[in-house]
Amino acid sequence: MSSDLIDTRDKIARRETTARAVVQSTIDRIASVDQELRSFHEVLAETALAAADRVDADIKAGRPIGELAGVPIAIKDNIATRAGRTTCSSRMLETYRSPFDATAVERLERAGAIMIGKTNMDEFAMGSSCETCAWGSVRNPWQTDRIPGGSSGGSAVAVAANLCAAALGSDTGGSIRQPAALCGVVGFKPSYGRISRHGLVAFGSSLDQIGPITHSVRDAALLYRIMAGDDPLDSTCAPKAVEDPMPLLEQPIKGLRIGIPTQYRKGNSPAVDAALNRACESFRSIGAQLVDVELPLTDVGISTYYVIAPAEASSNLARFDGIRYGHRASGNFPDVNALLSASRAEGFGAEVQRRIMLGTYVLSAGYYDAYYRRALQVRRLIKNEFDTAFEQCDAILGPTAPTAAFPIGGVTDPLSMYLCDVYTVNTNIAGICGISLPAGFDDSTGARLPVGIQLQAPAFADARLLHIAHAFERAHGGRQHPP
Amino acid sequence: MLFHSPHFRRTEYIKPLDSSPMPNPAETLTVNDVRHVARLARLAMAEDRLPAMRDSLVSILGHISQLQAIDTKNLEPMAQPLPMRNRLRSDESGAALSTADLLANAPKVEGDFIAVPKVLGGDSA
Numbered sequence: 001m002s003s004d005l006i007d008t009r010d011k012i013a014r015r016e017t018t019a020r021a022v023v024q025s026t027i028d029r030i031a032s033v034d035q036e037l038r039s040f041h042e043v044l045a046e047t048a049l050a051a052a053d054r055v056d057a058d059i060k061a062g063r064p065i066g067e068l069a070g071v072p073i074a075i076k077d078n079i080a081t082r083a084g085r086t087t088c089s090s091r092m093l094e095t096y097r098s099p100f101d102a103t104a105v106e107r108l109e110r111a112g113a114i115m116i117g118k119t120n121m122d123e124f125a126m127g128s129s130c131e132t133c134a135w136g137s138v139r140n141p142w143q144t145d146r147i148p149g150g151s152s153g154g155s156a157v158a159v160a161a162n163l164c165a166a167a168l169g170s171d172t173g174g175s176i177r178q179p180a181a182l183c184g185v186v187g188f189k190p191s192y193g194r195i196s197r198h199g200l201v202a203f204g205s206s207l208d209q210i211g212p213i214t215h216s217v218r219d220a221a222l223l224y225r226i227m228a229g230d231d232p233l234d235s236t237c238a239p240k241a242v243e244d245p246m247p248l249l250e251q252p253i254k255g256l257r258i259g260i261p262t263q264y265r266k267g268n269s270p271a272v273d274a275a276l277n278r279a280c281e282s283f284r285s286i287g288a289q290l291v292d293v294e295l296p297l298t299d300v301g302i303s304t305y306y307v308i309a310p311a312e313a314s315s316n317l318a319r320f321d322g323i324r325y326g327h328r329a330s331g332n333f334p335d336v337n338a339l340l341s342a343s344r345a346e347g348f349g350a351e352v353q354r355r356i357m358l359g360t361y362v363l364s365a366g367y368y369d370a371y372y373r374r375a376l377q378v379r380r381l382i383k384n385e386f387d388t389a390f391e392q393c394d395a396i397l398g399p400t401a402p403t404a405a406f407p408i409g410g411v412t413d414p415l416s417m418y419l420c421d422v423y424t425v426n427t428n429i430a431g432i433c434g435i436s437l438p439a440g441f442d443d444s445t446g447a448r449l450p451v452g453i454q455l456q457a458p459a460f461a462d463a464r465l466l467h468i469a470h471a472f473e474r475a476h477g478g479r480q481h482p483p
Numbered sequence: 484m485l486f487h488s489p490h491f492r493r494t495e496y497i498k499p500l501d502s503s504p505m506p507n508p509a510e511t512l513t514v515n516d517v518r519h520v521a522r523l524a525r526l527a528m529a530e531d532r533l534p535a536m537r538d539s540l541v542s543i544l545g546h547i548s549q550l551q552a553i554d555t556k557n558l559e560p561m562a563q564p565l566p567m568r569n570r571l572r573s574d575e576s577g578a579a580l581s582t583a584d585l586l587a588n589a590p591k592v593e594g595d596f597i598a599v600p601k602v603l604g605g606d607s608a
Binding site: 095096097099100192193205206232235236238239297299300302303304306307314318321322323324325326327328332333334335336337338339340341342344345348353354356357358360361364367369370371373374375376377378379380381383413414415418430431432459 | 551562589591
């Protein structure tokens with residue numbers, strides 16, 4: 001399958017192929033290439049083929065079909081599906097089977113989409129490289145000794161290597177956009193509160209958002225429209241009408257102002273700077289006006305994030321006690337806490353433990369005000385700074401990540417790993433929307449490594465962001481395929 | 484207007500605004516502190532792992548201390564991005580998961596109960 005989701009859907013609907021043929025060829029392709037790439041933890045072959053047959057029967061009988069009828073979609077393994085397991089790539093949930101579907105999954109299935117499998121990720125979405133996955137590192141299809149990015153690395157690889165029509169990821173600080181950039185595909189983080197988090201295993205509840213990773217912007221726009229909207233099962237899902245981006249996409253853009261923060265031009269690799277410059281040219285070619293904007297707090301985003309996200313994670317992950325579900329240590333323990341502490345120490349990997357420790361520390365007596373309260377105040381400043389910048393422009397342009405993919409094992413210091421997300425975390429901190437688009441390659445290492453650019457727009461301007469992204473994609477060229 | 488957490492109001496009563504300087508973790512964070520935090524976090528941590536955990540926390544907290552230089556006077560903390568209060572849904576019964584569904588993931592089950600090892604009798608809770 002080398003066409004995008006909408007092409008595949010149309011071919012199935014026009015009976016040029018069948019859902020079964022699409023799903024079977026996807027399963028076959030996964031079997032032939034994914035042993036090396038390791039993007040999937042579990043392929044849901046049986047349920048996917050059964051669902052495909054139902055779609056084909058509906059088409060044959062002339063019954064109405066959904067907008068996504070027959071297209072195989074991969075699901076990050078922290079998003080609950082009744083089919084298969086939902087492990088968060090953690091020993092803690094190695095055998096966990098969700099008794100319900102996430103709202104996002106339910107809405108995709110209602111539109112006829114087929115869940116093809118569960119993708120590997122950094123454990124509990126904590127990482128930027130897919131190296132903290134308990135089942136081993138995921139590999140970048142452009143150069144298999146490189147990381148795919150993270151935490152939704154499996155989903156980005158599955159799209160990049162044509163192992164699905166599209167994938168779902170989750171983004172707490174860049175976890176959709178950064179792997180999309182490093183794998184050369186489209187990754188969209190909608191505004192906070194746009195897509196229900198019901199069934200997304202909570203990491204940072206004020207930051208987490210589900211979003212699509214796709215071959216094209218129009219695919220992302222369609223999946224967004226189907227998934228977005230209020231949900232009685234998630235009180236943080238905004239009760240606000242969803243603007244349909246699809247009719248906007250093909251309309252010309254007039255008077256477009258693209259803001260480029262001077263702070264987004266510091267410390268990037270030469271290839272990333274070159275891609276950004278070419279992206280500026282593409283925007284000029286469609287008549288956009290480029291304006292300088294200032295986001296002086298860009299550099300403190302990581303510090304703010306690494307107080308707020310671990311604080312929320314330490315609270316959210318307190319539920320994993322190994323009693324009702326999850327890993328339980330065996331043996332005899334003198335008291336309840338010894339049992340819980342042993343289960344959690346065995347179930348969680350090193351990075352998850354580090355973040356729980358950090359979060360527990362910044363929330364502990366005597367440090368709460370100094371760290372957590374102050375981070376929440378800086379969070380407001382960061383949001384205010386975006387508000388001011390968006391008075392001067394419709395969207396903000398910059399790199400998604402400061403470099404292309406680094407070698408697996410190439411970054412071992414946790415802080416250096418955290419700093420990879422310098423351009424993405426503030427999107428989540430402010431609750432605005434962001435999208436990463438393929439923008440070129442870094443050829444300096446001998447390999448061809450994708451580079452992405454990020455566009456950011458105000459909260460709930462998701463349709464406008466997709467419109468601008470689509471215009472860029474057409475001007476700049478869409479994704480390319482790995483060798 | 485955005486911040487309605489009762490948790491937060493409590494700390495506001497205890498301490499005046501912007502009164503808490505960040506400690507210098509390299510000087511103040513000890514292995515004893517790490518052991519204490521691990522206990523609060525319910526993570527069993529072998530003694531020989533404590534120094535490395537301390538070092539990585541010191542490195543990250545050292546970076547975070549850049550927040551100290553930012554003027555946050557009179558700024559309302561922002562706990563989440565949405566300009567809305569807690570929403571409640573109407574108190575109506577609806578579809579629910581079955582007992583069997585809920586027990587299916589328990590590590591050990593006896594009848595309709597989740598089974599746990601005998602752990603009463605200790606006093607470190």
